[in-house]
Amino acid sequence: MSYSTFNRKHFDSTKEPMFFGENVNVARYDQQKHPIFEKLIEKQLSFFWRPEEVDLSTDRKDFQRLEEHEQHIFLSNLKYQTLLDSVQGRSPNVALLPIVSLPELETWIETWSFSETIHSRSYTHIIRNIVNDPTKIFDDIVTNEEITKRADSVSKYYDRLIEMVNLYNTMGMGTFDVPGKGPIEISMPKLKKALYLTIASVNVLEAIRFYVSFACSFAFAERTLMEGNAKIIKLIARDEALHLTGTQHMLNLMASGKDDPEMAVIAAECQDEVRQIFIEAAEQEKEWATYLFKDGSMIGLNAQILGQYVEYITNVRMQAVGFETCFTTKHNPIPWINAWLVSDNVQVAPQEAEISSYLVGQTDNSLDDSDFDDFDL
Amino acid sequence: MTSTSKPKAPEKKEQVHRVLLGKKQILVTEDEPLLVQLERAGIHVEYQCREGYCSSCSIKLLWGNVIYPFEPLAWVQSGYLLACCAIVKSDIEIAFFD
Ligand code: FES
Ligand SMILES: [Fe+2]
Ligand SMILES: [Fe+2]
Numbered sequence: 001m002s003y004s005t006f007n008r009k010h011f012d013s014t015k016e017p018m019f020f021g022e023n024v025n026v027a028r029y030d031q032q033k034h035p036i037f038e039k040l041i042e043k044q045l046s047f048f049w050r051p052e053e054v055d056l057s058t059d060r061k062d063f064q065r066l067e068e069h070e071q072h073i074f075l076s077n078l079k080y081q082t083l084l085d086s087v088q089g090r091s092p093n094v095a096l097l098p099i100v101s102l103p104e105l106e107t108w109i110e111t112w113s114f115s116e117t118i119h120s121r122s123y124t125h126i127i128r129n130i131v132n133d134p135t136k137i138f139d140d141i142v143t144n145e146e147i148t149k150r151a152d153s154v155s156k157y158y159d160r161l162i163e164m165v166n167l168y169n170t171m172g173m174g175t176f177d178v179p180g181k182g183p184i185e186i187s188m189p190k191l192k193k194a195l196y197l198t199i200a201s202v203n204v205l206e207a208i209r210f211y212v213s214f215a216c217s218f219a220f221a222e223r224t225l226m227e228g229n230a231k232i233i234k235l236i237a238r239d240e241a242l243h244l245t246g247t248q249h250m251l252n253l254m255a256s257g258k259d260d261p262e263m264a265v266i267a268a269e270c271q272d273e274v275r276q277i278f279i280e281a282a283e284q285e286k287e288w289a290t291y292l293f294k295d296g297s298m299i300g301l302n303a304q305i306l307g308q309y310v311e312y313i314t315n316v317r318m319q320a321v322g323f324e325t326c327f328t329t330k331h332n333p334i335p336w337i338n339a340w341l342v343s344d345n346v347q348v349a350p351q352e353a354e355i356s357s358y359l360v361g362q363t364d365n366s367l368d369d370s371d372f373d374d375f376d377l
Numbered sequence: 378m379t380s381t382s383k384p385k386a387p388e389k390k391e392q393v394h395r396v397l398l399g400k401k402q403i404l405v406t407e408d409e410p411l412l413v414q415l416e417r418a419g420i421h422v423e424y425q426c427r428e429g430y431c432s433s434c435s436i437k438l439l440w441g442n443v444i445y446p447f448e449p450l451a452w453v454q455s456g457y458l459l460a461c462c463a464i465v466k467s468d469i470e471i472a473f474f475d
Contacts, residue, residue, distance in 0.1 A: 039450055043430060241431035245451050248432060252452045315474060316423060320432045322454055330474045332423055338433075341425045 002169050003098050013102055017260035018253065019195055020188065021101030029104055034253065037108040040246050044111050047242065049235050051122035056129040056228035063130040063226065069296035074226065076292055077213035079141045081236075082123045083151055084209055086141075088116035088202075088243075091158045095198060098165055099191075112246055115239045122232050129228075146291050150284060154209070157201040161194040192266050196254060200274040203247035204281045206240055207317035212285050212306055216292065218340040219301045230340070238343040244317075251321045271323075279326060282314040301334070308333040394441075397470040405465050411443070412460035422460050429462040436460050441469025 007025040014033040016022050032038050066074065092113040100106045127134045141147055167176055168186050175185045214237055221230035257264030289306035297303070311327035318325050332338070396403045396411070398420065405414040412434055415422050425433040429449030435457045443463040445453075453459055458471070 036450065043450060238426070241425050241433075242450075245430050245432060248452050252454075316433060316435070319457075319474070320435055320452070320454070325474055332421070335421055338424050342427055 016101040017263070018102055018105050018250065019096070019099045019260075020191060024101060024103050024106050027103050027107065029107070032104045033102050034104065034249075034259070036249050037102070037104040037246070040108050040242060040249075041104070041111045044108075044115055044239070044242055047115070047235075047239055049118065051118065051125040051232060054122075054125075054228050054231050054235075056126060059126070059226050059228040060129050062220075066225070067296070069293075070220075070298055072295060073216055073292045073298060074220065074229075075137060076146070077216050078123055078126060079137060079144065079147055080150065080288070081210065081213050082120065082138070083141055083147055084154065084205060085116050085119040085123065087151075087154050087158070088205070089113055089120050091155070092116075092202070095158045095162050095165070098169065099195070108246060112243055115243070119236050119239065122236065126229055126232065146288070150209075150288070153280065153284060154201070154205050157194070157198040161191075161198045164191055164194050189262070189266065192260075192263055193270065196251075196263065196266050196270055197273060197277070199247055199250050199254070200270070201277050203244065203251055203321065204277055204317070206244040206247055207320075208278075208281050208285060208310065208314055210237070210240055211313055212289050212292070212310060214341070215301060215306060215309060215334060215337055216298070218337055219298055221340070222336070223299060234340060234343075237341050241341075241343075248320050255322065275318075275323060275326065278314055278318055278323070282310050282327070285310045305333050309337075394465045395468040396465060397468070398472065407464050407466065409464075410461055411458070411463050411465055415460065424461055427461045429459055432459065434460040437472040439470040439472055442466040443469065 004023050007023040009022060009025070011022050013022070013024065013026075013028075014031055016033070018034070029038055063071065063074070090113065092109045096109050097106060100109060124134070127137050131137060163178075163181075164184065164186055167178070167184060168191060171186070173186050173188075175183050178184050214233055217226065217230050217233040220226040251267075253259045254263040255267035286303075286307040289303040289310070292306075293301075293303045308329045309332065311329040312332050315325035315327050315329065392407045393404050394407075396405050396415070398415075401420075403415065403418045403420070405411060412422055412424060412427065422436065423433050425431040427434075429445070429447070430451050432451035435451075435454065436459075438456060438458040443458050443465050445459070445462055446464060447462065449459050449462050451459060
């Protein structure tokens with residue numbers, strides 16, 4: 001089955017599965033199989049922000065005053081986040097658009113990926129402001145061993161799915177000898193398995209991989225350092241939480257069989273593998289914390305506390321997609337982080353918040369200096 | 378529940394329910410979501426968005442009823458509730474990780 005940018009068949013898209021049904025044709029949103037994706041689009045649009053709106057002039061001075069090991073922590077996190085958003089700014093599009101079958105989901109994928117490109121642009125904004133030669137930082141992302149190790153884990157499921165879908169679209173079903181890779185079997189169950197594992201791995205990326213970095217950014221800001229950066233991270237964290245909800249919905253819909261009964265079978269078969277994806281990511285993040293603090297800790301944070309935080313948050317995320325938790329840490333060792341992660345610091349009733357955030361133009365007006373006061377480490 | 382002794386103040390019907398959490402018992406009303414009321418009682422609940430879209434505040438609901446005035450964007454697992462936007466409608470029992 002080859003991909004068409006405008007499928008000529010007449011069919012009811014509300015009867016299609018999320019993926020691997022008919023190629024989408026008319027981009028219509030008046031009827032939806034899964035209205036949640038339309039809601040996510042609206043919410044994401046209401047979150048729109050521009051990195052340049054955040055003034056970073058003080059951050060530049062702050063950065064120069066940081067100790068060397070603190071600069072290492074700050075820059076390494078920036079590099080890692082740059083890697084993650086480089087992947088996320090393109091991969092949902094490249095991997096998922098050729099196989100998506102619902103217009104609302106197609107547009108959610110595009111909206112999601114677009115918001116990741118804003119994150120990438122914000123890193124350039126930050127890096128430009130704090131160093132004279134951004135190239136040194138960007139170049140290190142492709143050579144630094146600690147980062148490339150992670151690049152491999154976050155891109156391998158995407159790459160595998162993309163390769164299989166390419167074969168499927170050009171050759172159809174069967175077993176194909178791919179030079180340098182040996183025989184690759186293409187069948188619907190194999191494709192769906194590759195898809196499910198990809199979504200699981202992206203879910204873990206959105207759910208866990210940013211949080212060590214977030215914690216460090218907020219720990220700097222607790223000391224009134226790098227506050228412009230913290231404002232940007234707050235906006236990024238708000239987006240990431242929404243992306244996470246998107247992948248959680250996809251995983252839960254798949255596992256429930258409500259969308260595609262065959263997918264439920266595959267989800268059940270993949271339980272152990274998905275568990276492993278969670279655990280592997282958590283272990284890598286713990287290692288990352290050790291790498292960050294190799295030359296010294298920062299006030300309020302060290303590798304051990306961050307490790308416990310990673311375990312805690314992994315438990316929270318596993319529970320959200322119906323998995324047994326796998327770490328013994330049952331308490332958040334850095335509860336102060338939540339006050340930074342919350343999108344509106346003004347405590348409004350959720351009803352009101354729900355309404356206000358649907359107003360386009362409500363971006364980060366609620367973020368001012370008062371957001372950054374009064375949190376103790 | 379009839380009260381004859383009190384003067385007839387404009388009656389604000391405050392429905393109070395018990396929330397059981399381990400050995401603790403917290404009284405909550407239907408006026409606000411569960412999360413803020415637990416926090417006021419000194420109980421730390423994980424949260425992030427406080428608007429129903431991140432699922433961080435998901436807690437086990439062992440029994441009892443809650444409702445959502447607005448359908449949350451986050452997926453609510455069966456047997457769980459989202460504390461930031463759930464309104465407690467009966468006595469309930471909740472639990473964090475086991
Ligand atoms: S805090 Fe985000 S869903 Fe409740
Ligand atoms: Fe991102
Ligand atoms: Fe994301």
